Amino acid sequence: MVRNPHRSPVMADVARVAGVSHQTVSRVLNDHPNVRPETRERVLAAIEGLGYRRNSTARALVTRRTDTLGVITFDTTLYGPASTLHGIERAARDAGYFLSIVSLRDLTRADLAEALDHLARQQVDGIVVIVPQSAVAVALTEMPQQVPVVTVEGDADVGLAVVNVDQHMGGALVTEHLLRLGHRTVWHLAGPEDWLEAQARLSGWRETLLAAGAPVPPPLYGDWSPRSGYRNGQRLAGMPDVTAVFVANDQMALGVVRALHEARIRVPEEVSVVGFDDIPESEFFAPPLTTVAQDFAEVGRKAIALLLDALAEEEPPWRHAGPADGATPAPAAPRVVVRPQLVVRRSSAPPTPR
Amino acid sequence: MVRNPHRSPVMADVARVAGVSHQTVSRVLNDHPNVRPETRERVLAAIEGLGYRRNSTARALVTRRTDTLGVITFDTTLYGPASTLHGIERAARDAGYFLSIVSLRDLTRADLAEALDHLARQQVDGIVVIVPQSAVAVALTEMPQQVPVVTVEGDADVGLAVVNVDQHMGGALVTEHLLRLGHRTVWHLAGPEDWLEAQARLSGWRETLLAAGAPVPPPLYGDWSPRSGYRNGQRLAGMPDVTAVFVANDQMALGVVRALHEARIRVPEEVSVVGFDDIPESEFFAPPLTTVAQDFAEVGRKAIALLLDALAEEEPPWRHAGPADGATPAPAAPRVVVRPQLVVRRSSAPPTPR
């Protein structure tokens, strides 16, 4: 029987050319120790000559490992998620894994279930979920997992492995910075209420104010977009006692600064504005924005590292339903925290009476 | 023989429960017409009951289709590539495809080859390459493809299917806009010389100047970053005859505006600045940036549509080495062009003597 010449070569073809059995070819490919160097050479030459590439589909069928990790994200257009994704991609490939990506249309339970199903059908070895919304994080725990799952910017309290930037600390850093400059209090334009990062930044802000005995103004809420920053900035411009604003991300901060500028309120002389994320642009805003830098690449690396750890464990109780058997106490789901860093630029300064 | 109860169910399990053969289960799953409705019901019930999910690995092995598309990108942190990727992801999933992503570390031939190899091993059905660098585009044509390839923002002249935003037109739109405002000529801060988009925007600019009989100043070059815009902005600030600058992307434009501002040169009164990309921030820059909007989502959709077209063709001569047999003339590689749109904001205005 003659193989279709247009079909790419398979192991048997290599074996024939090298004059060995297909199993020996497999051994060479898998770096088995017991292969004579001379035989190995011959096989490698045949592989080279034929341009053979192992069919990872067939391999996955028998090994039950696809060497593929799934990633579930939300809006990959936002700077944070995009950067994290980038870090994950790098780390995964360095570890020899393929990456399969699903981005959620809506942050709904149904969409999440569909995404998990999509990845399960594809037999991924593990999943990274970048879904910083609390409802979704909870929903995730209710779906039975066949494979290890690591969440990024997820809820640390739902029992899943998680890698987080310490958003609470970030909010505290900003607030302390502004209080130390002499502001009586700090206003806050937060992100959407159901975003975990927004909640944590807000609580860092609130607790710092409380600890300092400063009044806690009612927070404003935006949707991360520059436009929502602009609208809220217009509101802030109308409040004469505002001297310092902590904005939950740089894009909204840009909008706030713009609105203040249009209202002829000078930044930072009359109102200090601090952002969050340290997007590449923020250094060149007018004025350059004081903000909080997060090491997204590090977050991506840590997430993959956690996933690989879980994959390396032989017994697969990645998720413990409860106390279960007393023999092996369920190890707590690992948490990794990456510390953010305050970057002081020119948009924050001591208060001046307005 | 008893199956490991922890193993997920397979077709045979469904078959046993439903009292049919595995082949009938397969028929139900693949919507074959000749299955009695009653049988279908029984099979579906068994699937539901067992929580069965088809193993797409095994399926791929026999069908030789993985329902997976590969995407090769470069820096997914940049707004354009990130947005395009987003559009591609959506379109691919709507069409029922999985997406496997590889991002190049360096824009080198070796890295590209590795990425292609990575995807080939994974048996992807087709590949989208978002690699807007000319050297890489050429290298791509020299690598034999087993599967259809569509390039995004690639070189239209190398014989691969390509989806492009008409960057040349974008450059022309900006230049015409500025000339029409009364500027004697327009300076240009271009992107890196080896980027195709940078080349096309530059040529649109140059040709428009030539057509208008305006002098063509020597272009400056940046690396897309706000910082490089800033540095080049400092140079431009020192040139008294500059009244209008076309900057090849919004991030650099931000840097230019910043540098001009620091040099106490007012935008747009003394110098008009126009960017490219229409990132969400640009509307809120100081002043709001005149720029060119590109429909990245549309680009992503078109790229997937092209790939699906190629996949649908039965005969697979996706790439014709030459004229070959006279019988079926090689169809020209399809080109799809998406038109950009000028967005006029406040950073461009008629010239005023400086």
Added chain:
DNA sequence: CGACTCCATGTGAACGCTAACAATTGGGGG
């Protein structure tokens, strides 16, 4: 009423790989 078709279903063989075991060789120790 026999031959023929159509429908519904089952059976066996791939797909390309790895795991498990079998077979063959050569060398060292008793």
Added chain:
DNA sequence: CCCCCAATTGTTAGCGTTCACATGGAGTCG
């Protein structure tokens, strides 16, 4: 000199699916 063991290689049997073909029963038609 023979036996045993290690090293090297081959053989066979899956992995879970789809494809090609076989089977059997119910109509249909001349």
